[in-house]
Amino acid sequence: MPLLQLEGVSKRFGQVVVASGVTFQLDEGASLGVVGPNGAGKTSLFGIISGDISPDAGTVTFAGKNLASVPGPTRCRLGVGRTYQIPQPFEHMSVFENTLLAAQQGARTRGRKSFELAYTSLERTDLAPLANRPAGTLGLLHRKRLELARALATKPRLLLLDEIAGGLTDLEVSELTAIVRELQREGVTILWIEHVVRALLSTVDRLICLANGEIVADGDPRDVLNSEAVRRVYLGGAIINEAATR
Amino acid sequence: MSEVTSSLESLHVRRSTFSPLFTLAGALVITAFFTAAPWILAASWVSILSNFFILLIMATMWNLLAGYAGMVSIGQQGFVGLGAYATLYFAIKGMNPFAAIPFAIVTCAVLALPITYLLFRLRGGYFAVATWVVADSAMLIILSIALLGGGTGSYLPGLSSLSPTQLDHDTYLATWFVALAVVVATYLILRSRLGLVLSSLRDNETASRSAGAKVTATRRLIYVIAAAGCGAAGSVLAISQPFVQPGNAFNLNWAAEMLFVTMVGGLGTIEGPILGCVIFFVLQQTLQNYGAWYLIIFGSLAVAVALWQPRGLWGALRQKTHLELLPVGYRVRRSDGVETTSS
Ligand SMILES: Nc1ncnc2c1ncn2[C@@H]1O[C@H](COP(=O)(O)OP(=O)(O)O)[C@@H](O)[C@H]1O
Ligand SMILES: [Mg+2]
Numbered sequence: 001m002p003l004l005q006l007e008g009v010s011k012r013f014g015q016v017v018v019a020s021g022v023t024f025q026l027d028e029g030a031s032l033g034v035v036g037p038n039g040a041g042k043t044s045l046f047g048i049i050s051g052d053i054s055p056d057a058g059t060v061t062f063a064g065k066n067l068a069s070v071p072g073p074t075r076c077r078l079g080v081g082r083t084y085q086i087p088q089p090f091e092h093m094s095v096f097e098n099t100l101l102a103a104q105q106g107a108r109t110r111g112r113k114s115f116e117l118a119y120t121s122l123e124r125t126d127l128a129p130l131a132n133r134p135a136g137t138l139g140l141l142h143r144k145r146l147e148l149a150r151a152l153a154t155k156p157r158l159l160l161l162d163e164i165a166g167g168l169t170d171l172e173v174s175e176l177t178a179i180v181r182e183l184q185r186e187g188v189t190i191l192w193i194e195h196v197v198r199a200l201l202s203t204v205d206r207l208i209c210l211a212n213g214e215i216v217a218d219g220d221p222r223d224v225l226n227s228e229a230v231r232r233v234y235l236g237g238a239i240i241n242e243a244a245t246r
Numbered sequence: 247m248s249e250v251t252s253s254l255e256s257l258h259v260r261r262s263t264f265s266p267l268f269t270l271a272g273a274l275v276i277t278a279f280f281t282a283a284p285w286i287l288a289a290s291w292v293s294i295l296s297n298f299f300i301l302l303i304m305a306t307m308w309n310l311l312a313g314y315a316g317m318v319s320i321g322q323q324g325f326v327g328l329g330a331y332a333t334l335y336f337a338i339k340g341m342n343p344f345a346a347i348p349f350a351i352v353t354c355a356v357l358a359l360p361i362t363y364l365l366f367r368l369r370g371g372y373f374a375v376a377t378w379v380v381a382d383s384a385m386l387i388i389l390s391i392a393l394l395g396g397g398t399g400s401y402l403p404g405l406s407s408l409s410p411t412q413l414d415h416d417t418y419l420a421t422w423f424v425a426l427a428v429v430v431a432t433y434l435i436l437r438s439r440l441g442l443v444l445s446s447l448r449d450n451e452t453a454s455r456s457a458g459a460k461v462t463a464t465r466r467l468i469y470v471i472a473a474a475g476c477g478a479a480g481s482v483l484a485i486s487q488p489f490v491q492p493g494n495a496f497n498l499n500w501a502a503e504m505l506f507v508t509m510v511g512g513l514g515t516i517e518g519p520i521l522g523c524v525i526f527f528v529l530q531q532t533l534q535n536y537g538a539w540y541l542i543i544f545g546s547l548a549v550a551v552a553l554w555q556p557r558g559l560w561g562a563l564r565q566k567t568h569l570e571l572l573p574v575g576y577r578v579r580r581s582d583g584v585e586t587t588s589s
Contacts, residue, residue: 050456076458084456090449092514093442096259096578101446104439106458115259119578131578154458 001064003028003189004158009048009058011041011213018044019055020213028157031180031190033200033221036210037233042193043085045210046160049191050082051075062158076106081156085163085193087143091136095127098135098146099153106154121153124179140167148179158189165196177202197225209233256580261437262573269572280422284415292418296486298527299425300479304504305511305519306425306432307475312505313513314436314444315468316451318374320501324381325354325473327496329480331388334490337404338393343488344420347481354477358470365469366462378498385496399491402484413488421482428475433516435471436574440464445574448514506548512558516572521560 002025009022018041026032034042047053049060051072060067067075076082090098099118103109109117122128125145130138135146144164151159161180165173173196180203184190194200200207200221207221209230216229224230262269284292304322312318332353336346361380368376389397405413435441443464446454455461484490503526511522526544533540555562563569 052452052456071462072455073458073460076456082456084453088450088453090446090453092449093445094575094577097442097445097576100576101442101454101459102457105443105460108458110439115257115576116254119254119257150453150457 002026002061003030003063004049004191005059005061006049007059007061009045009055009060011044011048011053011055011057017041017213019048019058022058022210022213022215024208024215024218026158026189026191028189029184029187030206031184031192031204033204033207034191034193034210035195035197035200035207035225035230040210041213042210043162044213046082046162046191046193049075049160050080073105076154076156077108079155079157080160081106081151081154081158082160083144083147083151083162083164087140087147089135089138089143089146091134093135094132095122095135095138095146095149096131099149102150102153103155106156117155118153121149124152124182125149126175141172152183156188158191159183161190161192161194163193163195165194165199168196173199258579260577260579261575262570262577272571277426280426281419283422284418289411289414292414294527294531296418296421296482298523299421300483300486301503301507301526302425302520302523303421303428303479303482304476304500305507305523306428306516307472307479308504309508309513309516309519310432310435310444310468310475311472313508313515313518314448315465316447317465317469318370319377319472320374320498320505321377321379321381322472322476322504323496323498323500324377324384325358325476326480326483326500327381327388327492328354328357328384329477330484330490330495331394331480332477333481333484334394334400334402337402338400341404343402343404343485344416347420347424347478347485350481351474351478354480355470355474358473359466361473362466362469366465378501381496381498381501385492388496389492395490397492399489399494402488402490405485405488417482417486417488420485424478424482428478429516429520433572433574436516440467441574444468445514506544508558510544510548510551510559512560512562512564514557515560515564516574517564517570518558518560522558525559 004026006022006024009019011019022045036042044053048055051067051070062075062078062080065078090101096118099121100114103114103117107117119128119131122131125148127142127145127149130142138146148164165176168176177199180190184203190204192200192204204221206219207224208215209217209224211233216233217224217227283295304326308322329350332350333343333346336349337343365373365376365380388394394400408416436444443454443459446457446459447461447464451461480495484495507522507526508519510525511520512518529540529544533543551558
């Protein structure tokens with residue numbers, strides 16, 4: 001039984017189609033990368049999985065459970081952890097309190113256990129030295145790491161990563177992929193939207209390309225990047241050139 | 247892995263930046279002073295303090311509701327009124343009005359729960375208007391009950407055995423103890439797991455949901471608590487008059503005052519509404535010889551604060567001084583010497 005299964009998922013905002021018959025499944029422990037041009041509907045797809053957005057049609061199944069009538073917080077407690085492309089920190093809470101909320105609510109831990117889970121999530125993302133800082137005072141890079149830390153503190157079975165590598169230096173990207181690979185070893189299932197293709201190539205075992213809410217390619221990462229469909233979508237843009245040189 | 251384990255052993259989490267003994271000592275002094283106030287202060291001051299505490303109860307509840315749980319209600323006067331009328335009802339049925347306070351509180355909480363299923367279908371401005379409609383409907387229903395005095399209202403029975411001085415003292419102590427209980431309860435809520443959920447909700451609802459916080463259930467609970475608190479305010483208000491009349495008990499001014507006071511003092515901190523109430527009463531007392539000017543000045547202050555200092559005067563003070571009289575946060579300390587930097 002796959003951990004995550006999407007079946008004919010469709011959604012539109014007025015005239016804008018963000019998902020059109022999206023169907024795919026993901027086995028427990030697998031890692032799937034998602035690419036596609038801006039506005040393709042990648043972030044919306046995460047919203048549909050995490051419960052922020054309700055689809056017009058189709059079903060989302062997680063661990064054998066149809067999520068249609070399951071609200072967002074319950075999905076998180078079932079094991080769906082997510083980060084936001086535009087970071088959403090609790091600005092007037094400290095960095096530690098940000099992950100503590102996730103540890104207590106998402107992972108259902110209490111007392112000392114919740115402190116330890118919150119703190120280890122900060123250590124894993126190198127945010128521990130900033131634990132007492134109000135999250136609102138963090139710069140963009142630290143905010144992105146806090147997104148990851150907070151998602152980790154919910155103890156996810158499925159982790160949805162939305163462009164967490166954007167704007168990082170090469171070194172920072174390698175640090176990030178090291179964290180993701182460690183999560184993979186622990187058995188966490190990964191779904192990762194990313195424009196930084198080298199981060200995906202060193203972590204995921206499968207790639208889908210989304211355009212106008214439709215999956216236009218699905219398969220081995222390198223094959224997908226070199227496929228005719230993806231070339232057409234990107235019109236020979238940066239993503240292909242980067243892939244070709246690696 | 248061994249590195250992580252060792253650092254966890256040295257992890258300490260504290261709940262305040264200074265000794266809790268300091269807070270406790272301060273709280274004891276304040277409690278002793280206000281409990282002794284009827285014997286220390288002039289009668290006119292005691293009655294002003296009664297009104298101060300009634301407003302403080304309402305503002306503290308409105309802050310939980312709007313400042314934390316994001317429910318901007320303009321209908322809390324509905325529960326003030328229901329609390330007052332529940333007290334009247336129990337008193338008519340022969341109960342001592344002071345003993346009726348907890349029953350009035352429970353009545354308001356019980357009535358609030360089904361109302362949430364109606365109100366929570368609405369958002370933002372629609373929610374606010376609906377709370378007002380609910381309050382007005384409650385008043386209309388009360389108006390139609392002859393037993394409760396209809397449109398003219400009714401004296402609160404059961405207090406005639408007390409001498410006027412005794413009644414004043416008891417009334418004052420009731421408002422003070424209810425206010426104390428409400429502030430302490432609010433503080434304990436904000437320090438608890440629920441409090442962390444409320445803080446996260448105040449800051450970012452979307453992130454709160456996706457981090458596993460049961461936002462709707464939390465809102466429902468807070469709405470019921472705020473109804474109970476405003477009911478308590480209405481109950482002691484009824485005793486302090488001691489005449490219960492729909493136009494006064496359900497007055498929209500209660501909603502306006504709790505909103506203004508909380509906005510001026512600061513939304514989303516426990517100290518904010520307290521500071522707001524202090525400013526409101528200081529202005530009212532110093533400007534009392536100039537008619538309604540205190541209201542005009544206070545209203546302008548509220549608008550100015552809303553424009554330039556959305557977190558209120560306490561928020562501004564806290565940003566500069568990092569002062570927290572009633573700390574609710576968590577601070578990480580590492581006993582192995584590794585510093586965790588603060589702002
Ligand atoms: N809540 C919304 N209401 C209206 N339009 C939206 C909403 N969310 C996303 N969109 C639109 O849907 C399209 C897809 O957005 P998104 O899923 O963020 O794409 P991507 O992450 O692939 O860049 C965009 O054109 C965006 O403007
Ligand atoms: Mg996006």
